Amino acid sequence: MSTMTAQATQVYSVFVRATPEQLWDAITKPEFTSKYFYGSVIESTWEHGAPYAGWAIDRSQQYVDGEVIEASPPRKLVTTWRALYDPETAAEPFSRVTWEIEPAGDGVTKLTVVHDELEASPKTAENVAGGWSFVLSGLKTLLETGEPLSG
Amino acid sequence: MDDDHVFRALADPTRRYLLDRLFERDGRTLTELESELEMTRFGVMKHLRVLEGAGLVVTRRSGREKLHFLNPVPIRLIHDRWITKYAEHRVAALANLKTELEESA
Numbered sequence: 048m049s050t051m052t053a054q055a056t057q058v059y060s061v062f063v064r065a066t067p068e069q070l071w072d073a074i075t076k077p078e079f080t081s082k083y084f085y086g087s088v089i090e091s092t093w094e095h096g097a098p099y100a101g102w103a104i105d106r107s108q109q110y111v112d113g114e115v116i117e118a119s120p121p122r123k124l125v126t127t128w129r130a131l132y133d134p135e136t137a138a139e140p141f142s143r144v145t146w147e148i149e150p151a152g153d154g155v156t157k158l159t160v161v162h163d164e165l166e167a168s169p170k171t172a173e174n175v176a177g178g179w180s181f182v183l184s185g186l187k188t189l190l191e192t193g194e195p196l197s198g
Numbered sequence: 199m200d201d202d203h204v205f206r207a208l209a210d211p212t213r214r215y216l217l218d219r220l221f222e223r224d225g226r227t228l229t230e231l232e233s234e235l236e237m238t239r240f241g242v243m244k245h246l247r248v249l250e251g252a253g254l255v256v257t258r259r260s261g262r263e264k265l266h267f268l269n270p271v272p273i274r275l276i277h278d279r280w281i282t283k284y285a286e287h288r289v290a291a292l293a294n295l296k297t298e299l300e301e302s303a
Contacts, residue, residue: 054223054224054225056224056225056267057224057267058224058256058258058267058269059256059269059270059271060253060256060269060271061253061271061272061275062253159256161258177270179271180270180271180273180274181274183271183274184271184274184275184277184278185278187275188278196278196282
């Protein structure tokens with residue numbers, strides 16, 4: 048196999064049977080995020096420049112640190128991103144995460160996550176590569192069934 | 199969106215080859231992908247369209263270029279649909295075993 052370098056721009060997309068408003072709530076409300084985002088309670092006031100933080104459910108540890116760049120409910124959320132759960136990723140510069148929510152017809156909404164500006168953060172790029180698929184799969188399951196993914 | 203589309207898209211060696219190329223380096227143009235295959239531009243476009251239809255490839259515009267990205271989420275959904283179910287049984291079996299052992303101790 049050829050050398051594998053994690054990508055500096057990563058794109059993840061999923062179709063969810065839910066409204067854009069439901070997706071927006073699932074991304075921005077801690078009672079939802081804790082059910083699919085590795086148990087993280089995501090907190091922010093969602094104003095431009097406001098801190099974006101992901102905490103362990105018992106507040107023992109902060110997992111993610113960032114700042115809101117753009118919040119346009121229910122269509123687009125852009126934040127900076129730094130993963131604090133690993134000392135190697137915590138030492139890297141901030142990257143950027145964009146959530147795009149687009150109606151796709153028939154009660155289905157397309158959610159796209161673009162994690163980019165990872166050029167100077169190779170450890171983070173490697174670390175999140177599998178994680179986003181897990182997060183989006185869990186988010187879809189939660190919205191469509193009301194239950195978190197098990198296992 | 200539909201598992202059938204995903205399985206159908208994956209059931210072709212050229213399309214798997216294209217996904218491998220994107221896994222190696224994401225965000226490629228049609229021209230770049232075409233240069234790696236002994237196939238007409240039209241043929242590569244056709245395969246990319248099938249992959250896009252299955253959600254395995256997502257395209258983004260960057261200036262005048264259309265870039266292709268590998269989207270692993272549909273494969274993850276298939277994984278979660280079946281594999282986590284088995285994992286759950288194992289966890290349940292171990293939990294039951296623990297209860298039984300502790301009760302008999």
